[in-house]
Amino acid sequence: MTKRNIILSVDNLVIKFQLRGKVLTAIRGASLDLYEGESLAIVGESGSGKSVFTKSFMGLLDKNGWIDSGSIIYGGNDLAKYNRERDWLNIRGKEIAMIFQEPMTSLNPLKSIGKQVKESIQLHQNLKGKAAKEEAIKILRDVGIDNPEKRYNQYPHEFSGGMRQRVVIAIAVGCKPNILICDEPTTALDVTIQAQILDLLKTLKKKYSLTTIYITHDLGVVANVADRVAVMYGGDIIEIGKSEEIFYNPKHPYTWALLSSLPQLGKKGEALYSIKGTPPNLFHDIKGDPFAPRNPKALKIDFIKKPPYFHVSPTHKVKSWLLDPRAPKVKPPKSLKLLRYKIGDDLDEK
Amino acid sequence: MLGYAMKRLLQSLFTLLIVITIVFLLMRMMPEEGYFGDGYEKLDEEQREAILTSMGLRDPLHKQLLNFYKQILRGDLGKSIIYRPKVSIGEILKTKIPYSLKFGLAAMAVSIVVGIPLGIGMSLSKDSVLDKLGTIYIVLINAVPAAVYYLFLQIYITGRFNLPILYSEHRPLSWVLPTISMSLGGIASYAMWMRRYMIDEINKDYVKLARAKGMRNRNIMMSHVLRNAFVPMAQYLPSAILFTIAGSIYVESLYSIPGMGGLLVDAIQRQDNTLVQALVLIYSSIGILGLFLGDIFMAILDPRIKLSKKEGAR
Numbered sequence: 001m002t003k004r005n006i007i008l009s010v011d012n013l014v015i016k017f018q019l020r021g022k023v024l025t026a027i028r029g030a031s032l033d034l035y036e037g038e039s040l041a042i043v044g045e046s047g048s049g050k051s052v053f054t055k056s057f058m059g060l061l062d063k064n065g066w067i068d069s070g071s072i073i074y075g076g077n078d079l080a081k082y083n084r085e086r087d088w089l090n091i092r093g094k095e096i097a098m099i100f101q102e103p104m105t106s107l108n109p110l111k112s113i114g115k116q117v118k119e120s121i122q123l124h125q126n127l128k129g130k131a132a133k134e135e136a137i138k139i140l141r142d143v144g145i146d147n148p149e150k151r152y153n154q155y156p157h158e159f160s161g162g163m164r165q166r167v168v169i170a171i172a173v174g175c176k177p178n179i180l181i182c183d184e185p186t187t188a189l190d191v192t193i194q195a196q197i198l199d200l201l202k203t204l205k206k207k208y209s210l211t212t213i214y215i216t217h218d219l220g221v222v223a224n225v226a227d228r229v230a231v232m233y234g235g236d237i238i239e240i241g242k243s244e245e246i247f248y249n250p251k252h253p254y255t256w257a258l259l260s261s262l263p264q265l266g267k268k269g270e271a272l273y274s275i276k277g278t279p280p281n282l283f284h285d286i287k288g289d290p291f292a293p294r295n296p297k298a299l300k301i302d303f304i305k306k307p308p309y310f311h312v313s314p315t316h317k318v319k320s321w322l323l324d325p326r327a328p329k330v331k332p333p334k335s336l337k338l339l340r341y342k343i344g345d346d347l348d349e350k
Numbered sequence: 351m352l353g354y355a356m357k358r359l360l361q362s363l364f365t366l367l368i369v370i371t372i373v374f375l376l377m378r379m380m381p382e383e384g385y386f387g388d389g390y391e392k393l394d395e396e397q398r399e400a401i402l403t404s405m406g407l408r409d410p411l412h413k414q415l416l417n418f419y420k421q422i423l424r425g426d427l428g429k430s431i432i433y434r435p436k437v438s439i440g441e442i443l444k445t446k447i448p449y450s451l452k453f454g455l456a457a458m459a460v461s462i463v464v465g466i467p468l469g470i471g472m473s474l475s476k477d478s479v480l481d482k483l484g485t486i487y488i489v490l491i492n493a494v495p496a497a498v499y500y501l502f503l504q505i506y507i508t509g510r511f512n513l514p515i516l517y518s519e520h521r522p523l524s525w526v527l528p529t530i531s532m533s534l535g536g537i538a539s540y541a542m543w544m545r546r547y548m549i550d551e552i553n554k555d556y557v558k559l560a561r562a563k564g565m566r567n568r569n570i571m572m573s574h575v576l577r578n579a580f581v582p583m584a585q586y587l588p589s590a591i592l593f594t595i596a597g598s599i600y601v602e603s604l605y606s607i608p609g610m611g612g613l614l615v616d617a618i619q620r621q622d623n624t625l626v627q628a629l630v631l632i633y634s635s636i637g638i639l640g641l642f643l644g645d646i647f648m649a650i651l652d653p654r655i656k657l658s659k660k661e662g663a664r
Contacts, residue, residue, distance in 0.1 A: 060562060085567060093564030100562075105555040108574050110581065110652055119573075120563040155653040168559065175563055 007211055008034040008057065008179060013070035013080070015049075015056055015235075024282045026052045028235040028290075029070070034179070034211060041214040041226035041243075043258065047279050049235040050215045054181045056080075058096050059088035093175035094124045101184035103165035107156040113167045114140075114152030120174040136174065142207070143170040144200055162193035166200065173204055180205070181213045186221060198224055219262050223247065223343045228315070231255050234280045234290030241316030247339050251310075251318040253298075254291040256332045264342040265335050273335075289320065297330055354655070355646055362642040369634045374418050377627045378411070384623035385431060427628040432620045439628045443610075447595050450602070450609035454594025456529045461536025466583075468537065469544025473552065474571070484541055491538035500531050500600055517605040528605045532598050540583075547579035581651045588647060589640030596633060 015027035026049045034040060042050045055061055057072055059082055072079040074095065082088055100106050107116060117136040121127055127135055133152070140148035143166040156164055165185065172180060182201060186194035202225060205212050214225055222229055222243065229246040231239040231254065239252040250256055259265075260273040277294035280286050289295075292302035301321050310323030321327055383390050385405060386398070393401070402408050406417060421428065427439040434442055472481040491499070507527060508515050514524035551557065552575055560570045595610060602611030614633075617625040649655040 058562060060558070089564055089566065091564075092562060098562040100555060100559060102555045106559045108556040108560070108578065109654060110578050111574070112653075119560075119565065123564050157654045171559065171563055 004035040004037065006033045007036040007074070008032075009071075009073040010034075010053075010057075011071045011073070013053070013056065013072065014068040015052055015061065015065060016068045017062070017065040019064065019283075022283050025068075026065070026235055026282060027056070028286065030232070030236050031070075032230060032237060032240070034213065036178075037209060037211055038227045039205065039212045039214070039225055040228045040230060041216060041222040042230045042232055042237075043216060043219060043222055044232035045217060045258075045275075045279060047282070048232040050232045051183055053232070054098070054183065054213055054215060057179075057181070058092050058098060060092075060098070093120060093172075093177060095177055096179040096181065097172040097175045097177035098181040098183060099165075099168050099172045099185055101187045103161050103168055103188060106168050107164055109156050112153050112155055113159065114154075117152075117167065117170050117174055120171045124175045136170075139170045139174045140167070142204065143167070143173070144196075145170075162189055162197065165189060165193075165197055169197075169200065169204070173208060173210075176208070178211060179213065180210045181215070183215045184217075185214070187216075187218070194221070201225065219259065220264075220343070231258065234286055235282065236290065236319065238291070238320070239316075239318045241312070241318075245313065245316040247343065249312070249316070250332060250336065251312055251316075251323060252291070252320045253295045253322070253330075256336065257291075257294075259336055259339060260333050262339070262342070265338055299327060351649060354649055358642055358645050362638050365638050366635060369638065370419070370422060370631065371415065373627060373630050373634070374415055377623055378414070380623055380626075381621070382407075384621040384626075422631070427631075428624040430622055430625045432622040433617055433625050439625055442625070443628075443632075446597075446608060446610045446613060449607050450597030450611065451595050453525075453528055453532060453601070453607065453609065454597065455591070456525075457532035457536060458590060458594055460529060460533040461540050464533070465537040465540025466544050469541040469546075470548060470576070472541065472545045473548035476549065481545075484545070488538045488542045491534055496535060497600055499534065500604055503527055503531050504604055515605075517607045524605070528601050528607060531601050531604075543583060544579065547582050548575060551575045551578045577651075581648060584647045584651055585644040588643035589637065592636045592640045592643075593633075595636070 010030065010032040012029045012031055013027050014025065014029055017024045017026055030049070030053060042053070044050050052061065052065070056067055057074070057079060059079070061067075067080045070080060074091070079091065082091075107113065114133065114136055117139060118132050121132045121135050121139070125132070125135065137148045137152055140151060145151050145163065145166055151159075156167070159167065165188075169185075180201075185201065186197050189197060198221065201212065204210065212225075214221065216222060226243050229241065229243050230237045231246065231252065233254050239246065239250065239255050241249075246255065247259070250259055257273075257275045261275060263272055266272045275294060276296075280290050280293070287306075288304050289298070289302040289307055292298040295302070299321055305321075307319045307321045307324075309317040309319055311317045312323070322330055382398075382402065385402065385407065386393065399408070406414060409417070425440075427443075429436055429438050430442055468484055472484045475481055504515065504527065507513065513527055514521055516524065517528060518524050557570060557575065560574055561567070597607075597609040597611035597613075599611040599615065601607070602609045614626070614629045617629060645655075
């Protein structure tokens with residue numbers, strides 16, 4: 001990857017929530033540099049903090065959550081310090097937009113979809129009345145809705161799930177953002193529609209020169225769309241690198257485990273691989289490597305000291321003691337070698 | 351929309367027809383004393399038969415039913431027998447309904463004007479002092495029997511502020527307490543439902559998306575949440591308005607307002623068959639009309655309704 005501008009820089013972010021009288025630490029010192037124009041995928045299992053992490057870029061944390069420390073630098077400002085709605089209104093939609101995973105419920109059922117798309121255009125593009133409507137129709141056409149003039153006046157219940165997700169995308173893109181965060185954009189859709197939506201997102205990314213972040217636990221989606229992959233576990237990014245690096249040369253035992261559970265690697269007649277144990281309890285302090293308790297080959301130090309980032313290449317870094325020169329050589333599971341054949345096509349296509 | 355309205359209208363008319371028939375049949379099962387008035391004891395069997403025959407009550411049942419339909423179609427509700435002998439029921443209602451309507455509508459206006467903003471305020475500042483006070487009020491009003499706080503108001507407040515204890519048509523001050531009494535319950539229920547529907551809506555995904563696209567919280571509330579929260583409330587509004595004519599038994603008798611409040615109970619106790627029949631008919635027609643208007647109102651506000659009804663298995 002050629003050296004590109006950093007558009008968003010997160011440093012040592014800690015996010016906490018107040019829950020039933022106890023404090024939960026959802027993000028534990030995560031750092032991330034997002035490059036302009038790239039497509040980054042954040043993967044991890046439920047509860048790893050991937051959604052919370054990206055919601056904090058837009059001030060969309062739930063009311064009981066807050067940024068405890070760290071910074072989110074965007075356009076020279078530290079978003080982590082924002083606490084008034086007025087500040088966030090300059091970011092939300094206009095600079096960073098987000099689409100959610102629930103296309104069936106993400107639209108107001110009592111407003112025509114045209115009005116809902118127009119709302120975001122009026123907010124961010126200084127257009128009014130007829131001009132805004134025309135722009136809305138244009139964007140609806142861009143996201144692949146046939147006959148947008150007629151569809152403009154229809155209501156969400158007259159759209160299928162895939163079509164609704166297109167409308168949600170139109171609303172996000174209608175804001176003309178720089179960064180588009182897609183929070184599991186295809187999870188609720190069936191497979192053929194998934195592929196269409198991903199293609200659409202890729203097309204729009206080019207057309208509107210967007211920087212995109214995909215949050216997903218579907219590694220198939222990742223291979224399809226992402227330039228870079230960040231693997232989250234226990235509220236931190238434990239490995240990040242270019243897609244090829246993560247898929248063909250993963251270094252963290254958790255990444256190994258995650259990739260091993262891809263259904264593509266399963267053998268007919270055998271149970272799919274699954275990671276034993278449960279994610280760490282976020283109410284407690286985590287000592288050492290958060291994945292250590294579930295890692296059968298964990299080293300002693302994994303339970304004692306949190307690993308720093310070790311650089312595998314200029315673009316690939318890992319938080320695992322295995323990369324320390326003193327560590328024993330532990331090989332990744334053999335089955336991962338098959339990945340090149342199983343999903344290589346998706347990766348090369350890009 | 352028009353198709354849906356027509357369909358709903360036909361359904362309502364059909365329901366009404368069934369109701370009229372049932373009311374007719376039930377009334378024919380009542381003791382026949384109710385048709386004679388005070389002189390019942392003095393009449394012998396033959397005289398009674400003669401009177402019943404003259405009233406058409408000895409005709410075959412289907413003929414009676416047909417006559418009953420015709421009478422209703424003419425808008426004739428018959429004459430009272432015991433309550434005010436020989437006075438047409440329409441006449442009786444004409445003197446009573448305005449009182450109940452006046453107080454009912456005033457109380458409803460107060461309930462809506464106070465209750466709905468209270469509910470909105472409570473939902474927007476969930477768990478705040480306002481929300482807690484409001485909840486205490488709602489629980490109190492719902493838990494304490496209405497008679498208790500009606501009496502409290504009448505006895506304590508009239509003494510304290512020197513307000514008249516009984517209603518009098520020419521002293522507007524005497525209208526205040528009955529109106530307040532009648533609206534206390536309404537305020538509680540409007541606030542409770544409004545709060546509940548608002549919170550339902552605020553937690554929906556489309557609010558998240560609206561926020562993510564950069565809408566002001568205030569605008570989200572105004573143009574998305576408030577309207578959507580109103581829809582489920584709207585359904586009951588027409589019924590609530592129509593039923594104000596039924597009056598409030600408690601309040602009207604406490605302040606001696608000559609309204610509709612106790613009329614049905616009175617008529618039943620005194621076995622005034624035709625009056626009971628007319629009142630039951632009126633109240634059930636109002637119920638049917640209220641539901642019909644509510645559904646139409648909903649269909650105007652919620653575009654999903656036409657479709658889901660049409661696709662339904664009915």
